[in-house]
Amino acid sequence: MTDAATLLAPPRRRHAGQGARLRAACYGLLGILTLAAVWELYKGLGPVDGLVVGDIRVLPRTSDLAMPHVWDMIARLFEPVTRAEGARVLWLEIVLAAGLTLGIAAAGWVVGVIVGMAFALIMQRWILAESALLPWIVLSQTVPLIAFAPLVKSWGSRIEIGAFEWQDWMSVAVIASYLAFFPVAVGALKGLQSPDRLHLELLHTYSAGWWPTMLHLRLPAAVPYLLPALRLAAANAVVGAVVAEVSTGLQGGIGRLVIQYAGQASGDPAKAWAPIFGAIALGLIAAGSVALLGLLVKDYRRTEGAA
Amino acid sequence: MSNAVTVTGVDKVFDSGAGQVVALTEVALDVAPGEFVSLIGPSGCGKSTLLRLIADLESPTNGTVEVFGTSAHQARLDQRYGIAFQQAGLLPWRTVAANIALPLELSGMPKSDVRARVDELIALVGLGDFGDRFPDQLSGGMQQRVAIARALAKKPQLLLMDEPFGALDEMTREYLQTELLRIAAETGAAVVFVTHSIPEAVYLSDRVVVMSPRPGRIAEVVPMSLGSTGSRADDLREDGSFFEMITAVREALHGGGVAAAPRGVENR
Numbered sequence: 001m002t003d004a005a006t007l008l009a010p011p012r013r014r015h016a017g018q019g020a021r022l023r024a025a026c027y028g029l030l031g032i033l034t035l036a037a038v039w040e041l042y043k044g045l046g047p048v049d050g051l052v053v054g055d056i057r058v059l060p061r062t063s064d065l066a067m068p069h070v071w072d073m074i075a076r077l078f079e080p081v082t083r084a085e086g087a088r089v090l091w092l093e094i095v096l097a098a099g100l101t102l103g104i105a106a107a108g109w110v111v112g113v114i115v116g117m118a119f120a121l122i123m124q125r126w127i128l129a130e131s132a133l134l135p136w137i138v139l140s141q142t143v144p145l146i147a148f149a150p151l152v153k154s155w156g157s158r159i160e161i162g163a164f165e166w167q168d169w170m171s172v173a174v175i176a177s178y179l180a181f182f183p184v185a186v187g188a189l190k191g192l193q194s195p196d197r198l199h200l201e202l203l204h205t206y207s208a209g210w211w212p213t214m215l216h217l218r219l220p221a222a223v224p225y226l227l228p229a230l231r232l233a234a235a236n237a238v239v240g241a242v243v244a245e246v247s248t249g250l251q252g253g254i255g256r257l258v259i260q261y262a263g264q265a266s267g268d269p270a271k272a273w274a275p276i277f278g279a280i281a282l283g284l285i286a287a288g289s290v291a292l293l294g295l296l297v298k299d300y301r302r303t304e305g306a307a
Numbered sequence: 308m309s310n311a312v313t314v315t316g317v318d319k320v321f322d323s324g325a326g327q328v329v330a331l332t333e334v335a336l337d338v339a340p341g342e343f344v345s346l347i348g349p350s351g352c353g354k355s356t357l358l359r360l361i362a363d364l365e366s367p368t369n370g371t372v373e374v375f376g377t378s379a380h381q382a383r384l385d386q387r388y389g390i391a392f393q394q395a396g397l398l399p400w401r402t403v404a405a406n407i408a409l410p411l412e413l414s415g416m417p418k419s420d421v422r423a424r425v426d427e428l429i430a431l432v433g434l435g436d437f438g439d440r441f442p443d444q445l446s447g448g449m450q451q452r453v454a455i456a457r458a459l460a461k462k463p464q465l466l467l468m469d470e471p472f473g474a475l476d477e478m479t480r481e482y483l484q485t486e487l488l489r490i491a492a493e494t495g496a497a498v499v500f501v502t503h504s505i506p507e508a509v510y511l512s513d514r515v516v517v518m519s520p521r522p523g524r525i526a527e528v529v530p531m532s533l534g535s536t537g538s539r540a541d542d543l544r545e546d547g548s549f550f551e552m553i554t555a556v557r558e559a560l561h562g563g564g565v566a567a568a569p570r571g572v573e574n575r
Contacts, residue, residue, distance in 0.1 A: 198396040201364055206413045207384045216409065220400050302399040302443050 036070045043067050068270040073277075076270035090271065094257065094278040101253040102282055104169050105234075105241040108176025109286070112233055115177065116184025123185075124192040124218065125210065134189075141182050145240065149175050149247035168250050175248075176240035180233040187229025191222025223300035230293065234286040242279055254278050309376035311465045311497035312338035312361055317370035319356055319523075329522035330356045334370070336516060336525065338497050340464060343488075343536045345500045345508035346516045347556065353523025354501045355469055361499060362390055362467050374465060386414070388465040389458030389496075393473045395450035397442040403453050404429065404438040410460045428456040431490060448479035455487070459494060466491070466498045473503065484510055485541060492537030505560070509552045510544065511536065517559040527559040 043062045050066075051059035060066055068076075077094070080087040088096075119137060123130040152171045159166040195217050203213045245255030257275035265272040294301075319331040331353040338344050346354040359365045360372050363383035374382035382388060397406045404425050411421045429438050432452040442450055451471055458466055472480040484507060491498050502508050508515045512531050519526040531552050533543065543549050 198392055198394055199398065202390070202392075202396055203413075204364065205362060205383060205386070205388075205390050206410045207386065208413050212413055216413070217398070220398070223400075299441070300400045302441055 039067065040070055043069070065266065065269050068273065072270045073273045076268075077274055077277075090274055094254070094274050097252060097254045097257050097275065098278045098282050101238070101241050101245065101255065101279075102285065104173050104245075104253065105176050105237040105282070105286060107173040108178075108241060109180050109234055109237040111173065111177035112180025112182075112237060113184050113230065116181040116229075116233070117188055119181070119185040120188035120192055121214075123189050124214075130189070137182065137185050140178070145175065145179070145243050146247050148178075149244050152244075153248045168248060171248050172241055172244040172250050172253070175244035176237040179236040179240035183229045183232040183236065184226070187225045187232075188222055191225030191229075192218045194225060195221045220300050223297050227290070227294045227297075227301075231287045231290045234290045235283050238279070238283045238286050242282075254282060310337050310373070311340050311342065311375060312336065312499060313371075313373040313376075314357070314361070315371050315373075317357075317360060317367045317372060319353065319360065319365065320368045331360075331367075332522040332524050334523075334525055336528075338465075338499060341495050341497055343491060343498045343500065343511055343513045344516060345502055345512040345514075346518060347502055347505065347508045348518030348523075348526070348560070349520055351523070352518040352520040354518050356523065357518075358467055358469050358499060358501050362388065386410070386461050387463055388467050389461065389463040390467045391451070391454045391458045391469070391471045393470040395442070395447070395454040397450055397453055397457075399442050402439050402441055403434060403445070406442070406453055407457045407460055410457060414461065424460065428459060431459070431493070432456040433486070446479075448475050448483060451475065451483065452486070455490065459490070459496070462494070464496050466496050468498060469501045470503065471500075472507070480507070481541065481544070485539070487511065488536050488539055492535075505553055505556050506544070506549075509533070509549060509556055510539065515556050515559075517556060519560075527562075529555050529559050 046059060046062040048062055050057050050061040064072075077089075077091040079090055081090050081093045119133060123133055149171070152174055153168065156166040156168075156171045156174070192214075199217055199221075200213070203217055208216070241253070242255035242258070244250070245253040246259055250256060254275050258272075258279065261268075261272045261275055314334055314336040317331055317334040318329070321328045321330055334353075334357060336344075336357075346357060348354050356365060360367055361374065361379060363372075363379040366380075372379040375387050377385070377387075397403075398409065401409065407425050407428050408421050411424060416424070425438070429435060432455055434449065434452055434456070437445065437449065442453070445453070454471065458468075472483055475483065487498075488511060498511075500508070500511060502511075509531060513536060515529045515531060516525055517527045517529060518524065529552075533539065533548055533552060
């Protein structure tokens with residue numbers, strides 16, 4: 001429930017100047033380099049067969065099979081996927097797969113945001129709906145996705161309306177939306193409830209009804225709560241899409257490649273890491289795109305305090 | 308023309324967890340059109356509650372509240388009054404001009420009319436160059452002026468103000484008091500003004516309504532014989548008659564028949 005916990009914290013205004021942003025980028029890069037250095041350091045110094053205490057391996061093996069060199073992993077990206085004639089270079093294969101997954105995740109994100117907003121509006125409008133729905137919304141996230149994904153696929157395959165036929169990727173998008181709607185519902189509800197009594201009474205004295213109050217007060221006030229929720233939803237949609245690809249067996253996405261290349265890891269250990277990098281990059285791109293959205297609504301992140 | 312405000316035999320009882328709390332009992336008050344009336348009294352005397360009853364933000368347990376001859380509820384729906392609170396309560400994502408425009412937009416006024424009216428109001432409260440600033444770029448005094456302009460947007464003939472200058476420093480406060488008198492005189496609006504400060508009440512008002520707590524009621528109504536409110540200026544603050552009126556209000560506060568000292572009233 002850490003997701004919800006971050007959402008419940010009141011949003012703060014941040015003054016991110018050009019310099020601060022550059023520094024943040026440098027720290028990010030430094031973090032990656034440190035991670036690579038730690039990886040290589042352990043690989044160099046750690047016991048080849050790991051450390052086993054009793055029956056439990058407390059330290060991993062450091063063999064090339066378990067922990068390929070960082071540079072091997074990178075170099076592998078620029079080699080062909082297979083030795084077959086005309087095979088694509090690995091990074092391109094990853095990018096294409098990631099593109100497909102990103103598209104599905106984006107569709108899931110959009111559906112999740114719409115559903116999440118709808119839930120938040122309903123819960124804000126009727127206090128009874130909040131006490132009736134919110135526990136179920138929280139509970140919904142405890143359903144194991146692995147169990148749930150094949151069900152969605154089999155339900156979906158029965159849908160056929162006129163020329164419309166359910167596609168497998170739609171099942172994946174639905175599962176992605178199932179993870180994405182949660183932070184939006186919780187965050188948006190918190191945001192819609194955030195205006196203080198003073199502002200609500202002011203709108204009341206203008207004899208503004210529910211909808212004008214929503215439009216002019218609650219929705220704008222919810223923006224600072226919505227932005228982190230949307231970002232979380234984007235990351236969740238990617239995770240959901242990747243996991244759903246695996247459990248519904250959808251071909252062509254990054255989730256499929258993770259499984260497929262892991263199966264080939266005994267012969268080609270560095271290759272298995274490529275789709276993992278792809279999935280990480282995917283999450284960053286998804287969350288980053290939402291951050292760009294935040295720039296469009298920066299006036300809504302202002303606070304009331306005097307200068 | 309009917310009174311701006313007519314309060315008749317009003318009781319207000321709040322149900323709290325510990326039982327019932329009597330906030331107001333047997334309150335009767337008339338405010339004439341264009342009159343400036345201050346409500347003063349210690350904390351818990353129900354002065355804010357009385358203002359909220361007039362604004363139809365609360366409803367009375369007994370008695371009636373009329374605004375311009377209609378019920379307070381109808382007056383709120385018709386937006387016959389403008390209101391300002393201790394916090395300016397501006398919407399942080401709207402500029403000064405857009406904040407003032409909000410009540411006009413909500414009533415469906417055409418865009419060009421809104422712009423013309425907003426320009427008028429910005430000039431009226433002396434914020435000429437600040438129309439496109441955001442609230443967080445303004446001082447507390449300027450924010451409060453925006454709030455007053457917003458309260459005046461629909462040309463109400465009644466202004467309800469709940470300690471609007473309570474959070475400001477003394478210099479700004481005195482300046483805005485004189486500004487408020489000018490604005491009230493220009494618009495001809497009646498004002499019901501809640502305050503903790505005796506000099507503020509005396510300086511601004513035609514009549515000062517002194518209230519006492521437990522249960523909240525009107526102890527005394529002290530008329531201010533200081534000339535018309537529109538003609539008052541800062542030199543009045545050093546005038547002998549001003550101090551006489553301060554003394555009169557203070558005695559009314561202390562002599563309200565309540566043993567407890569009037570806590571929460573500033574004597575400066």
